[in-house]
Structures are given as structure tokens and as C-alpha cells.
Amino acid sequence: MIDTNEVIEFFDRLAPLWDADMVRNDEVIGEILDNADVSAGKDVLDVACGTGVLIPDYVSRDVASVTAIDISPEMVKIAREKFPQPEVTVLCGDVETEEFGRKFDCIVVYNAFPHFPDPGRLVRRLASLLKDGGVLTVAHGKSREAINAHHSGSAKHVSNGLMPAEELAAIFAEVLGVTTVIDDSRMYQVAGKK
Numbered sequence: 001m002i003d004t005n006e007v008i009e010f011f012d013r014l015a016p017l018w019d020a021d022m023v024r025n026d027e028v029i030g031e032i033l034d035n036a037d038v039s040a041g042k043d044v045l046d047v048a049c050g051t052g053v054l055i056p057d058y059v060s061r062d063v064a065s066v067t068a069i070d071i072s073p074e075m076v077k078i079a080r081e082k083f084p085q086p087e088v089t090v091l092c093g094d095v096e097t098e099e100f101g102r103k104f105d106c107i108v109v110y111n112a113f114p115h116f117p118d119p120g121r122l123v124r125r126l127a128s129l130l131k132d133g134g135v136l137t138v139a140h141g142k143s144r145e146a147i148n149a150h151h152s153g154s155a156k157h158v159s160n161g162l163m164p165a166e167e168l169a170a171i172f173a174e175v176l177g178v179t180t181v182i183d184d185s186r187m188y189q190v191a192g193k194k
Helices: 004-018 026-035 055-060 073-082 119-128 144-151 165-173
Strands: 043-047 065-070 088-092 104-110 130-140 177-183 188-193
Touching (some): 026 055, 026 130, 055 065, 065 073, 073 088, 104 119, 119 130, 165 188
Antiparallel strands (some): 130 188, 177 188
């Protein structure tokens, strides 16, 4: 079972080097955000945003707002310094208990899903934060095999591993209409519409 305090400590330790160690595939990120319906005028919730690696991508798509949340105070500190724009709000907290007081058009969990202790509970919670017609997406910019190999090292105590996309799609289907299921050598993504 994943301990939330261990997750916070783990990512607080990694935060100072996070951006320097970041590997991006802009083509894959573009496909993920297209499938997530991230587009002009949308209100986006970026779950487990880290240092805000996707915030420039959202802003470049002319979204109305970005609400980014992460449980790691050190990650949040860096994200807040990087993105002072008025349309970007960076929160430190647990998305499963945070009171947002609003709903979102697009909710994106990018490169973070295995670090949540209960996948079903998370999906149900995030689905409840969607506006009607909104899209929830869970995605990774690498293959499931690459993510699981990476998490088998120093991150194994803070990762459940990444389940096959079909299994995650079945969880999504309990609360959303599944729109995307990709689990190949390039990327991993499951998306669903409310």
C-alpha cells in the first residue's frame, strides 16, 4: 500500500532536479492533449502537476484557466515560480480531498497515475469534478513497459505500477464513456467523457 507521506518525501527530494531530468516527446504530448480535448476556452485541472511540465502546453492552446495541483510542496514551489500568469493557479494538496468549488472541462493526470493508492477511487473522484461533456485522461509519454521498468527501481515503494490500459478503461467505463485507449510502444492513454 502506498503511503502518502512517503510519496510527498520522494517527490520533494526529486523536485530540484525534475526539470533538468525531464524528457519530452512533443508529438506524443500533442496527441495526448488532443485526445484529452484540451483546447481554447477550456478550464483544465492538471492533477499531480509536478513542476508544471504541461502548463506551457495548456497555455499555448489558449485554455481559459489551468488549475494545477500536486501533493509535493517542493514541486508546487517550483511550479508557482515558473508560472505567475493570472490564468494559472498552482495548489498544494491532495486532489482526492481538495475542495475546488468548481468543475472542469478537461482533467489530465500525466506521468503520475501509478503513485495514487486506489485507482478506482481516484477515477471516481476526478469524474465527479468534470463538467457535463468534460474529458478525463490518464496518460504517460512512454510505454507501460518503460514506466513499470522505471518504477521498479527507487520508486517501487511509491508506485503501484501501471495497469494495462484495458483494465483502466474498465474502471473508467463505470463512470464515463471511454473515448481513447492506447497502450503501445510510444505512449499510454485512457480517456473518458462525462
